[in-house]
Amino acid sequence: MGRPRLGPVSAGPGGASDVVIVGGGAAGLSLADRLLATTPATVTVVEPPDGPARPAERTWCFWSEGYDDLGDAVTADWPLLRVHGSDGEALTVDPAPARYRMVRSGAFERLVHARLARSPRGRLLRATARTVRDVPGGAEIRCTAADGGTLTLRARRVFDSRPLPALPPARTQLLQHFRGWFVRTDTDRFDPGIADLMDFRVPQPPHGLAFGYVLPLTPGHALVEYTEFSRAPLTTEAYERALGHYAREVLGLGAFTVESAEQGVIPMTDARFPQRAGEAVYRIGTAGGATRPATGYTFAAVRRHSRAVAAALRDGRTTVPPPHGRRALFLDAVLLRALDTGRIDGPAFFTDLFRRTPAHRLLRFLDGATSFREEWGIGLRTPVGPMLRTTLEVPFLPRRAHPVPRTGESPR
Structure with a gap:
């Protein structure tokens, strides 16, 4: 990641910073927060001005011990998790010492923005980044300011969290x-x-799987969600029908607003x-592979990756590890292929995982923090024949381009 250690650099208007972070979502703000806390770097975060370019309020969830x-x-947390099988059977598990936690993007932005404002080395710039390119000694970022003017920033390193224009070729994409x-x-x-993590008491699509998701905030207030893992998104009207069915017919909520x-x-x-x-330009967040392929969880991964990036910059290391290890990504590739081919029944697979494996x-395991021995034990609790066939098949499958979806940020 470049050999010179970080040191103070003037960060005046336009000027230069040690680090510029493009994008103020979960990944960008997590990295900025960690850099200011653990390194001497000057940090500029570039976020779009208020308007259509800024994303709507989002919900991120993760599990942790603290x-x-x-x-x-952290808006809320839950000590217990529940999974409902397709047959209606409820399985409640205790993941102690971890708890399942919710973060709302607005509260997270306010927290990190306040820390940026308090730090003499932090800066928040409301502008739209147009181009990012390598230049001698670092990188250059050309932006359009809120007033329409052009602004040029320089940095020793740039971390870009903007969505990719096209997804890389893949063997499987759901x-x-x-x-x-x-x-x-x-x-x-x-x-x-x-927290109801997966509720399979909803009609299943012809391909993939569907489930409900309920995060209670009070006895009378909750996030109720309908989710599918499949090849194509639905229309808003179709989601509304599915949510209405789940809320009224499955959950029996009665009157609600x-x-x-x-x-x-x-x-x-x-x-x-x-x-x-580029030589001085790095990708983070979903664009850098932080989203866990088999689950869609992102927030915990970007927090861990931010710590790894900050440690590398602080220590003058030339590389940082990717967000997920190779073994975890291979296991995800196998699961995606098994789901996509229909070799395993998705609702039964996930329900049995929670039933047969300590929470x-x-x-x-879902965080990629288990040993090979632990993963082998978990694998023996899955449909061994279909999973073994898929494991042997995946390395020989060609990678190809897939349509680019309109992406959002996972609520989990």
Whole structure:
């Protein structure tokens, strides 16, 4: 990642910084926060001005044993997780010492923006980055300011979280697409101590799988969501029908009010995401491969990756590890292929994983933190024949281009 260690650089208007981060979502703000906390770097975050270029409020969820310096940005957390099988059987598990936590993007932005404002080495610039390119000694970022003027920034290193113009070729690509309602019910309908992680009591699509997702905030207030893993997103009208069926017929919520909604599409792909876009330009977030291919979870991965990037810059190392290890990505590629070919029944597969694997170990597996021995044990609890056939097949499959979906950021 370049040999010179970081040191103070003037960060005046336009001017230069040690690091410029393009994009103020989960990945960009997490990295800025970590750099200011653990390195001497001057950091500029470039975010679009208020308007259509700025994303709507989003929900990110993760599991952890602590708040990871997130403080009041954590809106809620749950000590128990529940999965409903297609047959209606409910399985409740305790992932202790971890808890499942929710972060709303607005609260997270306010937290990190305040830290940027307090730091003499931090700066938030409201502008739209147009081009990022290598120049001698670093990189140059040309932006359009809120008033329409042109602004040029220089940095020793740039970390770019903007979506890729096209996804890299992949052997398998599914989409995680969803729509959620924040609802208030007329009577208490939810248990705030339990998060319904996967509820398969919904009609299953011809290809892929579908499930409900419920995060109670109070006994009468919750995020209720419909999610599919399949090859193509639905129309908003189709999501609304599916959500209405789930809320009324499956959950039996009775009278309720929809306060707000959020919708998105996440690629679930075994593509190889480039870590660098130039000698001094690096990709982070979903564009850098942080989204876990088989689950769509992103927030925890960008937090971990931010720590790794900051440690590398602080220590003067030339490289940083990717967001996920090779073994974890290969296991995800196998699962994606098995789901896409229909060799395994998705609802039964995920329900059995939670039924047969201790919850804390399964969450570590989903984070890519398990050993080979632990993964072997988990694998023996899956449909061995179909998974073994797919494991032998995946290395020989060609990678090809897939359509680029309209992407969002995972609520999980």
